[in-house]
Amino acid sequence: MANARLTALAATFRREITAHRLNRFLHVHLAIAAVAGLLPLFTPAHTSGAAPWWLLQAVLYALSLSALLLGLSSAHGEAEELALLFTQPVQRWVWLSGKAAGLAALIVPAALLLIAPAALVGGLTVELAGIAAASAGLTLALAAAGLALGLWIRDGVRGLLAVMGLWFVLLFGADLLLLAVSGAPWVHRYPTLWIVPLMINPLDALRITVLFGFGDAAPAALDGSRLAGWWIGRSQSWLALVLVSWTLAGFLAAVAGSRRSVDV
Amino acid sequence: MITLQRISKAYGSHRVLDDLTFTAEAGRITLLVGANGCGKTTTMRLLAGLSAPDRGRVTIAGHDIARDRAAALAALSFLPQSPRFHGALSVEALLRFYARLRNVPDSRAGTLVERWGLGRHLGTPTGKLSGGMRQRLALAILLLADVPVLLLDEPGLSLDPDWRGVLQRELERAARDGRCVFVSTHLLGEWEDRADRCLVLEGGRIGRELPPNRLRDVFPFASSVMRRANAV
Numbered sequence: 001m002a003n004a005r006l007t008a009l010a011a012t013f014r015r016e017i018t019a020h021r022l023n024r025f026l027h028v029h030l031a032i033a034a035v036a037g038l039l040p041l042f043t044p045a046h047t048s049g050a051a052p053w054w055l056l057q058a059v060l061y062a063l064s065l066s067a068l069l070l071g072l073s074s075a076h077g078e079a080e081e082l083a084l085l086f087t088q089p090v091q092r093w094v095w096l097s098g099k100a101a102g103l104a105a106l107i108v109p110a111a112l113l114l115i116a117p118a119a120l121v122g123g124l125t126v127e128l129a130g131i132a133a134a135s136a137g138l139t140l141a142l143a144a145a146g147l148a149l150g151l152w153i154r155d156g157v158r159g160l161l162a163v164m165g166l167w168f169v170l171l172f173g174a175d176l177l178l179l180a181v182s183g184a185p186w187v188h189r190y191p192t193l194w195i196v197p198l199m200i201n202p203l204d205a206l207r208i209t210v211l212f213g214f215g216d217a218a219p220a221a222l223d224g225s226r227l228a229g230w231w232i233g234r235s236q237s238w239l240a241l242v243l244v245s246w247t248l249a250g251f252l253a254a255v256a257g258s259r260r261s262v263d264v
Numbered sequence: 265m266i267t268l269q270r271i272s273k274a275y276g277s278h279r280v281l282d283d284l285t286f287t288a289e290a291g292r293i294t295l296l297v298g299a300n301g302c303g304k305t306t307t308m309r310l311l312a313g314l315s316a317p318d319r320g321r322v323t324i325a326g327h328d329i330a331r332d333r334a335a336a337l338a339a340l341s342f343l344p345q346s347p348r349f350h351g352a353l354s355v356e357a358l359l360r361f362y363a364r365l366r367n368v369p370d371s372r373a374g375t376l377v378e379r380w381g382l383g384r385h386l387g388t389p390t391g392k393l394s395g396g397m398r399q400r401l402a403l404a405i406l407l408l409a410d411v412p413v414l415l416l417d418e419p420g421l422s423l424d425p426d427w428r429g430v431l432q433r434e435l436e437r438a439a440r441d442g443r444c445v446f447v448s449t450h451l452l453g454e455w456e457d458r459a460d461r462c463l464v465l466e467g468g469r470i471g472r473e474l475p476p477n478r479l480r481d482v483f484p485f486a487s488s489v490m491r492r493a494n495a496v
Contacts, residue, residue, distance in 0.1 A: 089337040
């Protein structure tokens with residue numbers, strides 16, 4: 001049984017890699033990573049030091065979206081074949097594990113493209129390695145979210161709208177909402193309720209980690225809330241925890257989505 | 265052998281299958297026919313494990329599909345209606361993938377490639393195949409594994425008469441080898457004298473069973489279409 005699972009997992013992994021050779025979303029994702037990697041060269045005097053700030057923008061505003069779309073396209077690529085795939089003697093979580101592993105094998109190395117130019121010019125620093133790891137983790141987590149959305153919402157247009165909606169919420173929506181309620185008395189009474197949504201949003205967690213963790217830019221005033229101080233003090237570990245949680249949640253949601261009824 | 269026992273299935277308030285019970289034996293070709301919307305596709309979905317009944321029991325080669333899903337799926341091979349594939353994958357990549365899932369050697373896939381005339385299209389992405397070629401690829405995948413139960417939903421659609429003939433001969437051979445061949449179809453005339461049984465789905469259950477040598481007479485519309493086709 002274990003052998004059969006391993007064989008199925010390996011076959012699905014290979015299939016995922018092969019299927020993405022012609023995937024435009026992957027090509028765009030890799031192109032963005034390669035071009036964004038050149039951004040730190042615009043500040044030649046501080047290539048290594050400035051790289052995290054440049055790369056943060058690229059990850060937040062471009063790679064996050066392309067990772068979501070890549071996950072969605074990975075799910076929708078199979079949509080018409082599900083009736084055949086799901087009548088094979090392979091458990092759906094095994095099939096999805098192979099698929100997720102293939103997606104990870106494609107998306108994680110893109111983070112190396114992101115830091116390669118800065119590392120070549122200014123040398124590999126801890127900050128650069130950190131931003132590469134954070135970028136790899138974030139794009140993997142968002143690809144898992146895209147995969148889950150694609151398996152739940154199998155219509156192409158609706159899936160695209162859902163992905164765009166999620167991206168806007170993560171990038172702007174949640175922050176705008178928090179900003180809107182920031183003056184409310186209950187927020188001042190219970191600041192934790194205001195901070196937790198920021199902490200569990202992977203894009204905000206990345207922002208905080210790069211701004212305060214790598215850059216040591218945290219003003220002392222932020223220590224006014226004990227939770228905020230705790231978070232900033234452990235931002236890198238917290239980011240890792242958030243990204244692992246999002247990846248696992250995305251995978252489990254994708255497994256649940258794959259159990260939905262299939263049209264034939 | 266496949267067995268459905270007292271199966272009921274409804275979509276919202278619309279009851280599609282109502283106490284459906286039948287058995288399709290090994291070594292025989294059994295047809296499932298009926299008017300549009302009578303529940304043929306729902307029945308195929310239940311048999312293939314793509315959907316669960318509201319009530320009742322489905323067994324495939326003795327395995328209850330609800331309790332022993334893996335064994336039931338290992339015992340069947342399914343051809344969906346109008347099959348489609350990941351458009352970026354080539355014919356060869358797909359056949360290899362399904363051969364791996366079924367633990368079948370590549371040589372078996374090679375035999376089926378020749379039998380279904382896919383040899384010149386091995387490197388073609390399936391998104392560029394015609395409907396007939398896709399159907400032949402799906403039939404090659406269907407026949408990859410040596411399983412006791414073959415389920416086919418409208419297998420003749422998209423195939424030209426020559427390939428429909430090949431399909432029928434393949435299925436007759438599978439039945440002779442002791443496999444249970446269960447086919448949902450509208451092309452009744454073509455199955456006359458080739459099928460062993462013909463079950464008619466009416467009102468959510470098997471309303472009657474037709475003599476397989478009189479399908480054209482029992483379904484005059486299909487018969488007139490066949491006569492016109494033959495005249496042309």
